[in-house]
Amino acid sequence: MLTITRTDLARIIDHCNAGYPNEMCGILGGRDGRVEKVYCMTNVRPGPVSYEMDPEEQFRVMKDIREAGLAMVGMFHSHPGGHAYPSSVDVERAYWPGTRLPNYPSAVYVIVSLLDRANPVARGYVIEEGRVSEMPLTVLEQQEDHGIAH
Amino acid sequence: MGVKVRIPTPLQKLTNGKAEVECSARNITELVDALEKDYPGIKERLSEGGKVRRFINIYVNDEDIRFVNKEATVLKDGDTISIVPAIAGGCR
Numbered sequence: 001m002l003t004i005t006r007t008d009l010a011r012i013i014d015h016c017n018a019g020y021p022n023e024m025c026g027i028l029g030g031r032d033g034r035v036e037k038v039y040c041m042t043n044v045r046p047g048p049v050s051y052e053m054d055p056e057e058q059f060r061v062m063k064d065i066r067e068a069g070l071a072m073v074g075m076f077h078s079h080p081g082g083h084a085y086p087s088s089v090d091v092e093r094a095y096w097p098g099t100r101l102p103n104y105p106s107a108v109y110v111i112v113s114l115l116d117r118a119n120p121v122a123r124g125y126v127i128e129e130g131r132v133s134e135m136p137l138t139v140l141e142q143q144e145d146h147g148i149a150h
Numbered sequence: 151m152g153v154k155v156r157i158p159t160p161l162q163k164l165t166n167g168k169a170e171v172e173c174s175a176r177n178i179t180e181l182v183d184a185l186e187k188d189y190p191g192i193k194e195r196l197s198e199g200g201k202v203r204r205f206i207n208i209y210v211n212d213e214d215i216r217f218v219n220k221e222a223t224v225l226k227d228g229d230t231i232s233i234v235p236a237i238a239g240g241c242r
Contacts, residue, residue: 023240050240055207056214058237063212075237082241090239096195097203101160103235 002074002108002124003138004028004035013120015040016078016112023051027058028074028110029065035073037065050089051077074108074124084113084123086132094127102128108135153225155185156232161196164189178208178221181231196233197221205236 016024022043029037039061042054053075065072079087086094086109096103108124115121124135152172157165165171166189173188175181179200186193195203201221202208208215209232215223225231 025237027237045238045240047240049242050238052236052238055216055234055236059207059209059212059214059232059234062234077239079241087239087241089242093205093236093238093240096158096160096235097205099160099195101163103158103160104237105159 001136001138002028002033002035002110003140005140005142008035008038009122009137009139011038011040012076012110012122013112016076016080016114016120017117019043019046019078020114020117021048021080022046023048023078023080025051025053025077026075027053027061027065027072028076028108029061029068029070030073031070033073036070037068039064048080049082072104072107074110075104076110076112076122078112078114080114082113083115084111084121086111086125086127091127091132100130110137152227153181153229153231155181156230158233158235160235161192161233164192164195175225177219177225178202178210178215178223178231181225182221205238207234207236208232209234 025043026041027039028035043051044054045052110124113121124137126133126135155171173184175184182193182196
């Protein structure tokens with residue numbers, strides 16, 4: 001289970017909408033399965049069916065998360081014209097190249113479908129050892145503000 | 151010459167669970183060879199045909215080697231090298 005505030009989820013969806021029709025992406029910092037900080041990232045392979053986080057930005061954010069005493073609890077990206085389920089490319093890229101070893105074993109891959117733009121759908125998944133399992137997102141209604149980074 | 155290498159989780163099976171190792175190398179190519187000597191199998195995970203694999207990013211301190219001198223990027227004593235898998239995908 002990954003817990004996220006309604007505010008943070010709205011920020012993720014806003015970022016995904018802002019880049020429509022291209023895929024957008026980001027990193028989720030937090031602890032104990034709870035998102036505490038949303039990082040909106042640059043997609044260096046912008047397109048409606050592809051994303052790759054800016055490597056330097058990714059490195060900086062991962063360092064920031066470590067220094068804040070947090071962990072990378074997840075990452076997100078959008079499927080502007082697809083369902084909220086990992087594609088075969090998403091699954092392949094979740095593994096170390098040429099292996100079935102997950103790159104980020106405990107991280108939750110959140111996918112935002114904008115297929116129906118009026119009703120975006122966000123779902124979380126864990127991708128490990130050749131298996132994709134849904135990891136339910138629990139949305140907290142209180143308006144806690146953990147801040148956002150760019 | 152000693153440098154520290156931060157090993158990502160998927161490769162820690164090859165380094166006996168160690169998240170950080172030390173080795174001696176003057177550049178990235180030498181570093182990959184030095185790691186292979188201590189941790190057999192790691193070279194094939196990191197590189198292909200002498201080049202760092204696509205979707206694997208290597209940083210010397212805070213610098214991405216692609217923007218320095220790629221595999222020829224020079225290392226100096228005390229440098230920290232981070233090996234970080236890219237986060238990528240696509241709805242295809």
